[in-house]
Amino acid sequence: MSAIDLVRLSKVYPGGVTALDGVELAIADGEFFALLGPSGCGKTTLLRTIAGLEEATGGAVLIGGDDVTALPPGRRDVAMVFQDYALFPHMTVTDNIAYPLRIRQVGGAERRAKAAGTAGELGLDALLERRPAQLSGGQQQRVALARAMACHPRAFLLDEPLSNLDARMRLEARTFLKRLQRELRITCVFVTHDQAEALALADRVAGMEDGRVRQVGTPAEVFRRPANTFVASFIGSTPMNLLEGEVREGGRVAVGPAEVPGGPGAGALAPGDPVVYGVRPEYLTYAGEPTGGAFSGEVTVVENLGSAQLVTLDGESGSIQVVVDEDTEVAPGTAAWAVPRPDRVLLYRDGALVP
Amino acid sequence: MSPRRFLAVIGRYTLICLLLAFFSLPLLWLAFAPFDRAPGVAASLPSFTLDNFRELLDNENALRSLRNSLVLAAGTGAIVVTLAALAAYALSRVRLPGRDALLYALLLLSSIVTGTAAMVPLFNLAYELDLIDSQLGVILVLSGGLLPSAVFILKDFTDATPRSYEESARVFGASPLQIVRHIVVPLIRPGLATIAVWSVAQVWGNFLIPFLLLRSPEKSPAAVVMYTFYTEGGQPDLALISTFSLLYSLPVVAMFLFVSSRYGFRFHGGIKH
Structure with a gap:
């Protein structure tokens, strides 16, 4: 023993x-x-x-x-x-x-x-x-x-x-x-x-x-x-996107002008509650066309990771990183959208994960 | 080459030659006089003889004094190396308030301890402790004088050995003394060799302390006995002195050569490796 x-x-x-x-x-x-x-x-x-x-x-x-x-x-x-x-x-x-x-x-x-x-x-x-x-x-x-x-x-x-x-x-x-x-x-x-x-x-x-x-x-x-924003930001080879937001009706969260799906944790919160919206770059889908329920911004940095690329979008919701397939052409300076995968979204209240 | 430059070169080399002669003449005397039938105070090519050595071997005092020097040097060397290693290791690992000030103060005072200034108190101390005319007394006083510098030099070596070696040994269950024996001593061996040679050389050449503390001629070391080599007429016995000087300096030279070939003397301590 x-x-x-x-x-x-x-x-x-x-x-x-x-x-x-x-x-x-x-x-x-x-x-x-x-x-x-x-x-x-x-x-x-x-x-x-x-x-x-x-x-x-x-x-x-x-x-x-x-x-x-x-x-x-x-x-x-x-x-x-x-x-x-x-x-x-x-x-x-x-x-x-x-x-x-x-x-x-x-x-x-x-x-x-x-x-x-x-x-x-x-x-x-x-x-x-x-x-x-x-x-x-x-x-x-x-x-x-x-x-x-x-x-x-x-x-x-x-x-x-x-x-x-x-x-x-x-x-x-x-x-x-x-x-x-x-x-x-x-x-x-x-x-x-x-x-x-x-x-x-x-x-x-x-x-x-x-x-x-x-x-x-x-x-x-x-x-x-x-379990908390510290671990969320520390774990993962590309750091998790953590954005200030506010819970809205229907399990959605407003982050700046964008209104995105709040994931499994949103049901436990009341509309108006301030939260930190967490989603990993791997769980965001890149889109070149305007899309509903997505973050929007301008492509500022493209980093090649070999089999993928890490794209940084700067928009009114803040700075967001998205992992994009190697086959997708991404040019800095263009407008782009990032759609979160709803089941992978995590919400943090006062630094702790909302279960 | 301009004549002016030519003269400058000649001047420079002449100066170097003069300096060289100044330092090498005594050495030449030491090399030649022992083999001379009638040695004088000038260095000259000898009319070769080994009689001086025979005379020296007949002189009981001379050989016994070399043995005494050996006892004093070995005893002091052993004490200085052992205590300095333990002290340097402890001082480099244990945080003591005012540690560096203490070390510097000791270093400063150590030159006084074996120096002329402390002659009277040293004599009194040895008298009170019943250490007059005792080789142990000389060894202790000399060790005391050499230890601060030895600790100071060795501390640089122990400071430079990474702690993780010792911590590793500790996790395996080694006691502090085992750590010193198995890990620290082998790692600072060049430092220990430096200290050993240095302290032996210091004792070998020390005249004042044994002259002060030893009464009987049969306990006196070579440096003191040499002082007594006079002819019946009160003149210095140059044959005996020169031969004895040669014999006296050989062990130290041999030791330097041995340790230097084994460990290589570098300017240890000044630069952290």
């Missing part, structure tokens, strides 16, 4: 900076869990508090049901992979992987054999005698993972595991990491500021802002129904 439970966890630095503000999380045994947020949101502090490198000023950390809040990092039985991997530069790959066993006073021959075994599982056989400086970024990451695996911890903690790799390696390492976690069936918590990474890797994602968890859910949940 190696579930991780965080109970009203707080961290206030001397000097009054609050890094964690009553974080409440339950991470299941064997789950791949992402802590996602912009820099300074407390996600790394949270990970380090689970590891024991930071002391919580309030609340508790439970690993596998045991309260480890007061234990030093070495007695929590977790392994951490740092952003820079922190491989010891003066040790060979074997010695690096065997280091946790050396601390546990496993004999030299036995720990080298075990290290070689772990290295073999990760395809590092040919590199055992090398030093970290002689390895590529991807290999260094594997050595760091092997070192973490060598002590058979109850949980893995990964700090920005992919950020030090170049773009191509990153995709490869992402798939590798996910497969490894599936095979080991180990509880794994990782920190990232990259929403695509979080959605791709994690079973569940916690969106964090200012030391608080703003939403916990599966990647599909946080992508489809972000």
Whole structure:
């Protein structure tokens, strides 16, 4: 059993900076869990508090049901992979992987054999005698993972595991990491500021802002129904359009001069209520002709995304981004319309999603 | 080339030659005088002999003093390297109010501790602690004088090692002393080598402190014993002095060469890598 439970966890630095503000999380045994947020949101502090490198000023950390809040990092039985991997530069790959066993006073021959075994599982056989400086970024990451695996911890903690790799390696390492976690069936918590990474890797994602968890859910949940405007603006490779509007009769919403369908949430609101109208660029249909129930504006920016293009419309309703098929010709300076898909429209009242 | 420029070049090289001669003549004397039948104070090509070395080997005081120097240098070096490494690591990792001011103050005062100004209080202190005529006393005083600079230099090395190495080891359960032994010491090894060589050289050449604190000639190091090499007539025994000087300087030169080939002396500390 190696579930991780965080109970009203707080961290206030001397000097009054609050890094964690009553974080409440339950991470299941064997789950791949992402802590996602912009820099300074407390996600790394949270990970380090689970590891024991930071002391919580309030609340508790439970690993596998045991309260480890007061234990030093070495007695929590977790392994951490740092952003820079922190491989010891003066040790060979074997010695690096065997280091946790050396601390546990496993004999030299036995720990080298075990290290070689772990290295073999990760395809590092040919590199055992090398030093970290002689390895590529991807290999260094594997050595760091092997070192973490060598002590058979109850949980893995990964700090920005992919950020030090170049773009191509990153995709490869992402798939590798996910497969490894599936095979080991180990509880794994990782920190990232990259929403695509979080959605791709994690079973569940916690969106964090200012030391608080703003939403916990599966990647599909946080992508489809972000619980608040913060998560809505943070998740998605193209940010969600969030526009000030007002509820009208018949489940419609007025955004500037445009009157558009209010989606499933509109029924719970009374006409005249102020809302934030949210719709992802992917869920808007581009039209070159005037259309009812659509935003209108002038095409100002066209960004090529490869298989699609991201078009920015500036109109009286505000600035709106639309993802347009690669085959559609879009010329800057022309008038255009964007039709929202009614079942994908989200309404936010006071920052929170209207269910 | 204009005549004017020609003269300028000649002038420059003459100046360099004079400077070179000024510094190399004593070294030439050191190289030649020990092998000379009748060494004088001038550097001259010797009429070759090894008699001076035989005479030196017969002189009990001389060889014993080199052993004493070795004891003092090794003892001080060990204390300085060990304590400076621990102090530098702690100071670079623990936030102390006024840490930098403390370091600078110690650095400033350290030159006084082993200097002439503190001679009387040092003697009194050693007397009260019953450390007069004890090699331990000399080692402790010299260590005290060298430690601030050593800590200051080593702190630059420990500052430059990333914390994530240590945090990584901590998560695996390493104790602070294990972290120092397994991670910090290997990473700052060039710094430790620099400090070791520097402190050994400092002790090897120090005259004042052992002269002050040691009474018996059989405990005195080479730098002090050399001072006693006179002939029966009260003249400095140049044969003995020159031979002994050569023998005295060789270990330090050898150590520099060894450490330099092993770690390479660079201007450590000034620039963060």
